[in-house]
Amino acid sequence: MRIILSGGGTMGPVTPLLAVAEELGTKDSGPGTREINELLWIGTHKGPEREYVERAGIRFRTILSGKLRRYWSWWNIIDPLFILAGFIQSLILILRWRPDAIVSAGGYVSVPLVWAGWILGIPSVIHQQDVLPLLAVRLMAPFARTITVAFPETAKRFHGLDHGTGGRVEIIGNPVRRFVEVVRANRERLRVEGLRHFGLSADRLVVLVFGGGTGSKTLNDFIGATAAELLAAAQVIHVTGKGKRGIGKQAGLYETEFLKDDLPLAYAVADLVVSRAGIGSIAELSAVGLPTILVPIPNSHQEANADYVHKRDAAVVVREDDRFYQTLLSGIKNLLNDPGRRSELCNKIHALLPSSSCARFADIILRVARGEKKK
Numbered sequence: 305m306r307i308i309l310s311g312g313g314t315m316g317p318v319t320p321l322l323a324v325a326e327e328l329g330t331k332d333s334g335p336g337t338r339e340i341n342e343l344l345w346i347g348t349h350k351g352p353e354r355e356y357v358e359r360a361g362i363r364f365r366t367i368l369s370g371k372l373r374r375y376w377s378w379w380n381i382i383d384p385l386f387i388l389a390g391f392i393q394s395l396i397l398i399l400r401w402r403p404d405a406i407v408s409a410g411g412y413v414s415v416p417l418v419w420a421g422w423i424l425g426i427p428s429v430i431h432q433q434d435v436l437p438l439l440a441v442r443l444m445a446p447f448a449r450t451i452t453v454a455f456p457e458t459a460k461r462f463h464g465l466d467h468g469t470g471g472r473v474e475i476i477g478n479p480v481r482r483f484v485e486v487v488r489a490n491r492e493r494l495r496v497e498g499l500r501h502f503g504l505s506a507d508r509l510v511v512l513v514f515g516g517g518t519g520s521k522t523l524n525d526f527i528g529a530t531a532a533e534l535l536a537a538a539q540v541i542h543v544t545g546k547g548k549r550g551i552g553k554q555a556g557l558y559e560t561e562f563l564k565d566d567l568p569l570a571y572a573v574a575d576l577v578v579s580r581a582g583i584g585s586i587a588e589l590s591a592v593g594l595p596t597i598l599v600p601i602p603n604s605h606q607e608a609n610a611d612y613v614h615k616r617d618a619a620v621v622v623r624e625d626d627r628f629y630q631t632l633l634s635g636i637k638n639l640l641n642d643p644g645r646r647s648e649l650c651n652k653i654h655a656l657l658p659s660s661s662c663a664r665f666a667d668i669i670l671r672v673a674r675g676e677k678k679k
Contacts (some may be wrong), residue, residue, distance in 0.1 A: 305328075305341045305342070305404045305405070305670060305673045305674070306341070306342045306344070306401065306402065306403045306404050307328060307341055307342070307343055307344075307403060307404060307405050307406075307407060307669065307673060308343075308344050308345075308346055308398075308401070308403045308405070308406045308407065308417070308421075309321045309324075309325060309343060309344070309345045309346070309362070309407050309408075310345070310346040310347070310406060310407065310408045310411070310413060310414040310417050311347065311353065311408055311409050311410060311411040311413065311414055312347035312348040312351035312353040312354075312411055312413050313351040313369075313411050313412065313413060314351065314352070314411075314516070314517050314518055315352055315353065315356075315516060315517020315518070315584065316410065316411070316433070316516070316517065316583075316584055317408070317409040317410040317411035317414070317433075318347075318351075318352075318353045318356060318357070318409075318517070318584075319480075319481070319584035319587075319588075320431060320433060320478055320479040320480075320584060320587075320665070321345075321407065321408075321409050321431075322356060322357070322481060323480050323481045323482070323662050323665075324407070324479050324662055324665045324669065325343055325360060325362060326360075326481065326482055326662070327662050327663060327665070327666035328341045328343060328669065328670070329341065329343065343362050343363070344362070344365065344401060344403070345357045345362045345363065345364045345365070346365050346366070346367055346394075346397070346413065346414070346417055347365075347366055347413060348366060348411075348413045349366045349368075351413075352517050352546060354366075359564075365397065366413075367389075367390045367393040367394060367397070367413060367417065368387075368389040368390040368393060369386060369387065369390050369411075369412045369413035369415070369416070370382070370383025370384060370385070370386035370387040370390070371383055371412050387412075387415065387416055388416075390413070390415075390416035390417070391416035391419060391420055393416075394417040394419070394420035394421070395420045395424065397417075398417075398420055398421055398424050398426055403421075404673035404674070405426065405449075405669060405672050405673035406418055406421045406426055406427070406428040406429070407428070407430075407431070407669055408428065408429075408431070408444060409430075409431040409432075409433060410430075410431070410432070410433065410438060410440050410441050411440055412440050414440065414444060415440055415443050415444055418430070418444040418448065419447060421447075422447035427448075427450075427672045427673070427675075428444065428447060428448045428449055428672075429448065429449065429450045429452065429668060429672050430444050430445060430450075430451050430452070431451075431452045431454075431476075431479075431665065432451060432452070432453045432454070432458055432462075433478050433583040433584065433587075434458075434582075434583050434606075434608065435454075435605070435608040435609050435611075435612045436458075436461065436605045436608045437458065437461055437462065438605055445462060449472070449672050450472045450473075450474060450668055450672055451473045451474070452474050452475075452476045452665060452668060453473060453476070454475075454476070454477055454478040454583060454587070454657065454661075455475070455612060456475050457612070458475075459473045459475055474664075474668060476658070476661050476664045476665055476668070477587070477657040477658040477659075477660075477661035477664075478584070478586075478587035478657055478661055479587070479661045479662035479665045480587050480588050480590075480591045480661070480662065481588075483567070484568075484571070484588050484591040484592055485591060486568065487568045487571045487572050487592050488591065488592050488593060490572075491572050491592075494569055494572035494573075495573050497569060497572075498566075498569030498570065498572045498573035499573055501566055501569050502541060502558040502566075502569070502570070502573065503558060504539045504541075504556070504573065505539065505556075508538060508539050508556070509538045509539065509575040509576070509640050510538060510539045510540070510541060510573045510574055510575050510576075511534070511538045511539070511540050511541070511574070511575070511576045511577070511578060511636060511640070512541045512543075512570050512573075512574035512577045512578070512594075513526075513527060513540060513541070513542045513543065513578045513579075514542075514543035514563075514577075514578075514579055514585075515545060515579070515580045516545075516582045516584075516585060517545075517562075518546065519543065519544050519545010519546065519548045519561075519562075520545065520580055521548070522624060522628075523578065523580070523599065524542075524544055524545070524548055524549075524550065526628070526629055526633075527540070527542050527550065527551060528550075528551050529629050530629055530632075530633050531551055531554060531557070533633060534633060534636065535555070535556045535557060537636065537637050537640055538556075538575070538576075538640055539556040539557070539558075540556065540557050541558045541560075541570050541573070541574070542557060542559045542560075543560055543561070543562055543563055543570075544560070544561055545561060545562065546561045546562055547561065548561065571588075574594055575595070575640070575646065576594075576595050576596075576597070576636065576639055576640060577589055577595070577596045577597070578596075578597045578599065578632070578636065579596060579597070579598060579599070580598070580599060580600065580601060581598040581599070581600035581601070581606035581607070581609045581610040581613075581621075582606060582609070583609050586598070586609060586619075586656075586657075587657055587661075589619075589653060590653050590654055591654070591657070591659065592654075593650045593651070593653060593654035594650065594653070595619075595639060595645075595646040595647075595649035595650050595653070596618075596619040596620070596649065596653060597619065597620045597621075597622055597632065597635055597636065597639070598610045598619050598620070598621045598622070599622050599623075599632065600621070602623070602624050613653070613656065616652060616656060617648075617649075617652055618652040618653040618655075618656045619649060619653055620639065620649070622635055
C-alpha cells in the first residue's frame with residue numbers, strides 16, 4: 305500500500321500520525337509474514353514536523369497551505385490563494401504518486417490534499433483528536449471515506465457533517481507512539497537512567513512542565529515568576545519550546561527547548577506533569593499513567609478537552625486568570641504532598657483512553673486503502 309500522511313504547523317496533528325506510521329511501516333499480515341507499506345508525509349514549510357518525520361525515516365514533502373480565520377485579518381485575503389495553490393500542488397502530487405489512501409489528523413495543510421484526493425478518487429481517513437471538531441476537520445469531513453474520533457462525545461458532533469462518509473464514524477481513542485507503553489512497562493529501570501541523564505536527585509520529587517510542540521509562553525512565564533518557591537518544593541524538568549528562552553541554570557532545574565529521544569526518560573522520572581491540554585499530550589499521559597495538571601489555552605478547543613478530563617476526575621485543571629500563578633503553584637504543592645491523590649489520578653487518567661488505539665487506526669487505514677467495507 306502507498307499511503308500519504310498529512311499534518312503539521314503544530315505537533316498536534318503530527319503525534320498520532322507518527323504513532324500509526326510505526327504500525328503501518330511494518331504491519332503483521334498473518335503468521336510469519338509482514339506487510340511493508342510505503343509512506344509519504346505532506347506537511348508545512350515552517351512547522352516543527354519535518355525534523356520528527358524525517359527522523360522516523362519517512363519521506364517528507366511540503367505544499368502551500370493557508371488558514372481560514374473566523375476573525376478579521378489581512379491574511380484572510382491572501383490565504384485563500386495559498387489554499388488554491390496547495391490544491392493544485394496536491395492534484396499534481398497525487399497524480400504522480402498514486403496513493404491508495406490519504407490520512408490526516410487535522411491541520412490546514414491537509415485540507416486541499418483531501419479535497420484533491422476526493423476529486424481523483426483516492427479515499428481519505430480523517431482522525432479527530434479533540435473533543436470539539438476544529439474547522440480544518442469540518443472542511444475535510446464530507447470528503448472522507450472514514451472519520452475516526454478519540455471520544456464517544458465527539459462522534460455525535462459529526463451529525464450533519466457525515467453525508468460524504470456514509471455515517472462511517474468510528475471511536476478508537478487516540479494513537480500514541482510505542483515508546484509510551486514501553487515507559488509504563490519499564491518505568492523503574494528508565495527512572496534510574498533518566499535521573500542520571502537529567503542530573504537530578506533520586507531523593508526529591510520531579511515535576512515535568514511542558515506546553516506542547518511549540519512551547520507555552522504562559523508556562524514559561526510561570527516558571528520564571530515562581531522558580532524559587534517551586535524549586536524549593538521539587539525538581540523541575542522545563543520544556544520551553546523551540547526558540548523560547550527559559551530562566552537559565554538553577555539547582556534542581558533541567559531546561560531544554562524540546563525533548564527528543566529523552567522524552568521517555570522524562571515521563572519515567574516525572575512524579576507530576578503540568579501540561580497544556582492538547583489531546584496528543586493527554587493521550588500520552590494517559591498511556592503512561594501520570595498525575596497531571598492541565599492548563600488549557602483560553603478560548604480554545606483545549607478547554608473542551610480539559611473539561612472532558614476534569615469531569616472524569618482524571619486530572620486537575622487550572623485556568624488562566626488573575627490568580628493563575630498562585631493557583632497553579634498551590635495545586636503543584638498540594639499534589640506533591642499527597643501521594644494518595646497522585647496515585648488516584650494515575651489510575652483514572654490511565655483508564656481515560658483505550659490502549660489499542662494505534663493498532664485499530666492502522667487496521668482502519670489499510671481497510672480503506674484496500675477498498676474493503678467495514679465489517
